[in-house]
Amino acid sequence: MGSEASYYDHENNASTTTPDYSSPIPILHGKAGNQSTGNDQQEQHHQDHAILSRDESWFGTFKSIFWHGGSAFDAWLNATSTQIAQVLLTFPYSFAQLGLASGIVFQLLYGFMGCWTCYMITSLYADYRAAKEKENPKAFEKHTIQWYEVLGGLLGPYWRAAGIFFNTALLFCTATIQVIACGSTVYYINDSLPKRTWTIIFGACCIITVLIPTAHNYRVLSFTGILMTTYTAWYLTIAAGIHDKVPNVTHSGPKNIVQYFTGATNILYAFGGHAVTVEIMHAMWKPRKFKLVYLYAILYIFTLTLPSAITVYWRFGDTMLHSANAFGVFPKNKFRDAAVILMLMHQFIEFGLIGLPVFLIWEKFLGVHHSKYYILRAIARIPVVLAIWFIAIMIPFFGPINSAVGSLLVTFSVYLIPCAAHMVVNSKSTARKAAIEQPPRWIRSWTVVYVLNSLIIVWVVIVGFGFGVYASVKNLVDQIDTFGLFARCYQCPKKH
Template sequence: MMGYNRGDTLSGSGEHSSPLPLARELLPRRIDSNSDQTEQGSSEPTFAGKPGTSDNGWISLLSLVLWEGGSSFDAWLTASSVQVAQVLLTLPYSFAQLGLASGIAFQILYGFVGCWACYLMTALYADYRSIKENQHVSFKNHTIQWYEVLGGLLGPWWKAVGLIFSTTYLFCGSIIQLVACGSTVYYINDTLPKRTWTLIFGALFIFTVLIPTAQNYRLWSFLGILMTTYTAWYLTIAAALNGQVPDVKYTEANSLELYFTGASNILYAFGGHAVTIEIMHAMWRPRKYKVMYLYAVLYIFSLTIPSASAVYWAFGDRLLTITNAFAFFPKTKFRDAAVCVMLMHQFIEFSFSSLPVHLVWEKAIGVHHSNHFTIRALSRIPIVLVMWLISLMVPFFGPINSAVGSLLVTGTVYIIPCLAHMTYYSNSAARKSAIEQPPVWIFRSWRVMFAINACVVVLMVTVGVGMGGWASIKFFVKQVHSFGLFAKCYQCPKKYKQL
């Protein structure tokens, strides 16, 4: 079940050379586990593993169709699937904090700023990959990660900053998925408190260590998109059918604390490009990822804006009391189905969020390049156990999203890419040899690129880290004081006393 590990080379245009025409891509083939496999584009095979048949040809074909993904469509599926999961359930809460107009505006702003940051990361990855391959560095059995790109282009201090921020963010993002499962399943079966449900799901999530690389999510990403789409449209239609509750009120932004807490939650929702490098490394044509990510964000807009707007229209200020939108809808088979598919999607989201953390850990203890995936899988288990423990300790669904968004997402996927891009390309030689030149819509101007980068950094430092950090941490501390650590059932009926 090892994923294909590619040692492919970038052509002069920045695209990868290709082993097989597209029509032959899904034919059964045998890959030599000790060889590098290249990209798709030329008519001649250029990788050591050769296409062929096997005794179990239909199993090989099934594996290629459902398991071994690397196309641009796979990248779109993955980007869309990891972009928004349980945040769908807290966006109406954010709209109640911000107001309808600000909620929509922040979604659009952070979505497109995220696309810009993703573009910068793809540019840096392309140059890093090209430089290393010109030095005859092989990436056989090695997944490139964001902190390695920073270190390779800018030195050890940048590598350390990238490692700390990206690993911490994705570690916390994985914890949020566990917390969200305990919060969500409670609305199907409230006979157990949320803490017990989190214990159960933590045990199940250990099995996510069995997925080797970002290339092995084709089936899971496809299912994730279906699940997110169903849940979003369930919320939209159910809110419309339910109508406005009696005496609904819309006080909107009645305090700076609530306003910037809501903005930070939306910032967290559109921080999915934290796994850009891992997804690019799994692609046959990595440079296409920036376009696929834009398409993913546009699709997510079609889910998040209608659902959050409809639920806020129906319930107004009542959303300020409970962060999970499922709590406001009557128990029906459609709601229970939405809860179930969201739980499955959170399993997928946890798996993908934790994957980069696992890869960092594998490299740290020296098992990442092992040809025996069993060793790698077993080494990942302690990471899941630590995530499990912390999810039980701080089960504050909603506030924890905002805190992570303001303190970690801002630095990891907005500020650091912009600063790294300006620093590396401040050198004229780097600009001249850059694979990704400035786009046409900014007149191919490096100065315009640097100006946009500077604006994004100022925006994120002031609104994200500054105001957002202040508001989200203040609100988070209030939840700790109100419910305590290891709360038995956060925001539950009084039948579960807080411990």
């Protein structure tokens, strides 16, 4: 930091000695020739200064509009974009496993539980950052704070290890699911190649995401991604609504405990997008606003997931049990093809945002996170994409893998650890008084905060982890037994 301070001192000193081109240049010795030369120099300085200012102004405007976003709206874009994309296509499948009533209840329950645990993460981040910046105001000028660092700074090395294991594993697997989803989705436009080949192709394309430095730089991408998924959600809703009546359609609901809790954990997984909370918050100019930003993101997502899941399941019923990807039940036409292409593009964007924390962890491990040469950081990220790519080809079970990740990783990473950590950090009255984020107005009591955290922990341990692991892992093992690892074309219809 010493060299950094010297650099800033040098810049400040340099700025004080910069010539003031707006003041007249003195005439030396009263000679006309020198006066003329001085006027020419003055005018040239004016022109150069104007050109430089105009260039800097245009470049700054471009960056502020398209590249460098840190407002609450930018955070909403990023939060919404990471929260919903390919998982939208699996909700009708989950509704077929759960039944209509349970599907709606679990969406609402896990959506609002996610908002609460996101609030816990926001609170801990605020305490950690305030403490660190009190020690060193420039501590995070070139450093992106991550969830495991918050846990380590507030609670010690064991919590840090738990955070880095569960969060890295979750985001790695979620990025893998995006690649699997690309292969599964594009197959519905062009089935001349098997899903495995499409996964190989699009996994290679995901390497370009290493070029995007931080969550600051996703403004345009996240905005377009939300528009794309909004179109897809309403395509599913409208297409299912106007589709011809399916003969002998049935809505049996859950047939066994494995199906029921597999569907429930897929929804649990779907509302686990706040695993990227800290990275998105750190990109904000006012990070404390994120707790409301995430609530608004979830409310918007409900307008996409509930209508589409309800109408598709109601139209096709138990048929959805054999089609984890909702596109599989719709006839090929230009509207479906548009939805497929737009969803595919959003999956690229979500891959970048979901993979970002893993990229940053890997950069820090290699010691290049603070490098002034971004090309080194980009190159360092490539092995992460290659590892994700390989796993996506090996386990291409779109749908069942979501549930397994939800029960094994989402439960701990974004529900159990945040709630437990918040309770431990604020266990003493002095800590509660010093906490930056006090209980919200509608609660006004630390006791209620502890009760809510305890209820979430008990529910997630029993339903999400306990029953969820049993059901989702059994379902995943059944898929592996049926199709094998490196399956060529998972759930592809037989060609006649």
